Amino acid sequence: MATPSTSPDRGVRLSYLRHFINEHGGEASFAGKTTAQVCFEFVVPLTKPSELSLVDHVASDPTTANYVAPANWYVSHAWMYLFLETVDSLERFFADRDLGDDAVLWFCVFNNNQHLASSYPFEYWSTTFKNGLAAIGNVVMVLHPWNDPIVLRRSWCVFEVYVAVTLGARFEIALAHDQEQRCIGDMAEDGAFRKMLATVKCENSEATVPSDRDGIFALIRAETSFIAVDQLIFSVFADWIKRTLEASIPALPSLLEQAERWSALGRIYQDERNYGDAARCHEHALLLRTSRADPLVVAMTQTHLGMMRSMLNQPASTWRPLFESALATQSDALGPFESDVFETQYYFVAALSRNGRTDEAKGIALDLFDAHRHVYGLAHKYTAVVMGLVASLHVHSHESRASLRWSRKAAALQEQLHGSDFLNTVLTLQIATVAYMNLGRFDEGLALNQRVLATTQRTFGADHELTLAATLNQGKFLVHVGELARATSILRSVRDLLPSAKVPKDYTRDVELNLGHAAWTSGDLGAAADHFQVAHRRVPGKCTVSAIYRLALATTDANARRDLLDLVVLDDIDEAPETWVAECVLCSKPVTGVLLTCKACPKGVLFFCAACAATKRGRLERFCRHDPPVAQLETALPPRRLLYHDALLAQEGSYERIESLLNDYATYCETYKVPMHERLQRRSVPVLNRNWHPMV
Template identity: 70%
Template sequence: MTSPARGLRLSYLRHFINSHGGETSFAGKTTAQVCFEFVVPLTKPTELSLVDHVANDPTTASFVAPANWYVSHAWQYLFLETVDSLERFFADRGLTDDAVIWFCVFNNNQHLASSYPFEYWSTTFKDSLATIGNMVMIMHPWNDPIVLRRSWCVFEVYVAVTMGARFEIALARDQEATFLGGIGQYGAFVKMLATIKSENSEATVPSDRDGIFAWIRAETSFVAVDRLIFSTLSTWIKTTLESSIGALSSPVQQAYRWRALGWIYLNDRNCVDAERCFARDLSHFTTLDGRSARLDVASAQVNVGMTRGTLRKPAHTWQPLFESALAVQTELLGPSDREVFATKYSFVAALTRNDLVHDAKTVALDLFDAHRHVYGIASSLTAVVMSLVTEIVHRLHDPRTALRWSRKTAAVQEQFHGSDHVCTILTLQIASAAYLALGRFDEGLALNQRVLATAQRTLGADHKLTLAASLNEGSFLLQSGDVAGAMAILRSVRALCPAANAPVHYKRDAELYLGHAVWTSGDVAAATDHFLAAHRILPGKDTVAAIYRVATADPMARCHLLALVTEAICSDVAPEWWPTNCVLCSKPIRGVLISCAACPKGAFWFCRVCSATKRERLERFCQHDLPAAQLETVLPPRRQLYHDALLTHDGSYKHIESLLDDYATYCNTHDVPPNERLPRPSIPTLNRGWHPML
């Protein structure tokens, strides 16, 4: 074995080929065949590695130099194709004269290779990579690379990237043409990634595979290795694809190349670069005429609209694109074409994401009617749209409609996917929430427990869907009065969230729900701590409202807590609206917030109108008899701050008078009912007994 620092100049590859009869002698031969038919006989007299053999011959010693590129490849590759890949790679980078390669066929002593154990080879590769610092991988074919099905090559990629080595990919001329032609096909990139699974890789020597796998399990995981390879290949493919666009002469070809690149970025959830690519795609087609060009423009408009909607850009930057695309597609393809359906689906998703839920419902119902007409109710395609409608009506806080849709949708989903499928579970979650919103606690809790058990069994305790079901379970138990059960499951969710890399709003909700649970148990201080933790995790109107409510219940901490959220309260553009809905009418609560003092904290909120006019329905939720059922009224935070300031005994007459004017403006602006406004006679500073001569 030669020193890892030594290699052969790139030019030696041609010298080696020419000295053995030229390319005709190597045609159709793999690297493995070249090793045993040429390298082994050539080095037999000295029984050295080819690098050492060449170094010891004065006529060829000049080909040996410190290696600066490590070559990763599969021995099943055609040798000439590997040479072409390397020559093109280094020529494109102006490195032909400088490249000195560490090539295992040449660097390893092939006469002794079978006698070395795994530990020797793993150390050799790691030391060589650490010394050289650059690795180029030969990747053939691009969409199912053999090299990544070899355990040693997977090992090399992981070591190179984790050690900070430069990692590049080389393709032969015909392979690059195939790559650039094939990558533009929809889904080609994702299909290529799907072929990579390090745990399925193989090695010629079974003990080598065992050693590599043991090392991966000890150092990291197969999933982590796959993710690293995905990321590395993705970066290379995106760079290569974008740099190739300028060489294309046809605007149509350039547009398709930009579109393919946009989908790759979208697969990486990089919507910023995806939008950039889709916009370039659109700009090329807008200069063309004809039916095909009009449809291409429509497709590009959908892609731009979809990414802008995902990025929550102003609706005027993407909504007209969807509308224009739908008009063209409907005209040229017909209203029942799958392309039209796909565009409407993307349009609904964008509207929903940007809280334009009423508009989304209109389009979604139209899409459902079309699917029902074309495919019928008992169709997996119709089930997808039904699921979309179910989610929308749930977002609109319409529990009766949500329950009706979720039950219909789940029935179709169970028919096609089974009761344990993730789509079915998601729909049943909505159904359980609807049951509870309607006061049907036994049915809702039983259904959610079924959902939770299924998610835990099929997805695991730390899966996002399982965590969501667990949060729902904690909330439902609290609503039903099982405070201890609620706290137990909510604490388990909070403990799982960090390791599960859960969405930040899950972590916030776990703290909020725990705060309400411990508050119900009588520990106001602990509730305050949980609400403050939720506010640190993800500050928003719901965390501000929770801190405000507990502040009103704790006179000792009131001033301190209100000071923490005063800025957020005063900057609220909708200060009379609460971040919660009335459980009776399902509408967002505006104005005073009403709850029962004896019910679990945060369980049931009522608006003023419903609490006064729907007593029978209220008793579905609050089943306490008088005097326990004491309805508490809480003013909106901003209004309460005005009341606190006006009712104080501090402050000059002029200041309080000015503040009262501001308060009147606030009440008029936000339509505060006259009977809820603070009357002037109740303000101490403006109505004290005084005389100017005293």
């Protein structure tokens, strides 16, 4: 715990810590003692004659007064820490920054009057704390142990981070030498950084006086959030560990040790979804290991580099050979049922999925799941990860019911094994939210997505890919449930963050599409058209064409309709022009042929195929939230078919041209299996059925 000083603007120079130790028998007298013990065994007796704080006591003695000066660093620490570790942490921190001679510390044990501390109420401490930190402007937090810091389990220390957040103070962390070495060593273990992110949660902190905790939490919730507090800690720590790891590499004695450090750094960037820097690190590691390391180590490095290149959407020729080489090496040396082989297959499936090769990926993934079930059993952490991968592939394959089953089972197992804030748990829950959305189960999906969003904001910050995906989904859900103002505000906040975020360009398209659907639902078809056209310019594709086309059908102005239809570029390489990108919420299959929507429901939300609309009307109308809840169904033909119909039903045109067009239409219908009752009949074509005269 840290508590305020009677003189919050004053502190002791860093050198006084060593003077204090030497004056009381040297390090041997302090060995194994916590800061709390040092307070009661040394500070209280020393200041008993004056009954002042140690800072004021030192200042009143001419022989030591030069150790006191205006404080420029506020030290946040836990009284349960070993005192010598805290001193080591601070000395190393300031030495690394060449600040040792200038650092003057506000250190609670020394600044607070320990003879009166128990008599002051919460309001006194909180006000003095905040004022003192505001005046100083710099906070250094001693973090021990690195992966579950005691300091963050103490509410008063969390309060100090809260003050730093609200005041915009500089916030840094410090580790003792052995803690730093332990942290660097732990980074060699895959998943160590993810585990730390899931473990640290300031909202779980405690105080010796329960009412102090309640008061601190009330202040945090009123002025900021625990998400912001945690995010400040994570961002500072992540920057520190990345800097420390990379700076330590040149001093390592062997090239293979350097390669291991590069790999550890690459995995941290990988966990952050910073694929460019992750690829850079794995390239360094592969270069150093090739011809030097065990072939199996080289193979796993190829796997990680291949995955990063695929996530950067680089050509398959840059990553597929790496996977194939790694799998050949691993299978020859280990056989098919070994963890390295499984890991490479897992990343290969993810790479295929990322690059649109879903069918190939799904076959490998299902085989991989069967192998994991055989080798590890259903309740193993590795099996749970593969289950999450299968769930994601089902979403990409428009199999939302299957995806929801897989993702819920995987998330339940991951939460049991790792906790609700573990990265893999959150990723799997994010898949489940998409499945809920596709199934029209918006209330359940919205509640789950709020949980995912809170975790990603806390862990990664607002501009991280996972947070942006969850925020975008939040906006989509709110459109779906009709909360258009909130949806629009959230979607615009995502759009504002995208220029500086490291995310695929699909995010820009999806934001504009959802803003368009919100505008369309509110009745502003002009704004909807603008958003859809921006989306189409940024990332043209079938989903943007579909949105523009459906809006054109809803437009009553003939000129506006024609202008929109002119934007619908018929892509000759589209192998499925009768299939929509929309999924029927009743059968969870891509809609083929006639698309049906409810005119009274939010736009771009609920789609139905003709078969389900005809046979499941009761289930269909359960999705209608309007009054009365009776579906007002509208139909839309696939774009290419409609353009055929428009041309054939025109009143003008030569007989030969229309005859040729009708033959093309008939071929189209046969090729794409258009039902007979949906086809335009010859007798319906005006030009081919008018009364002819040889002189006409």
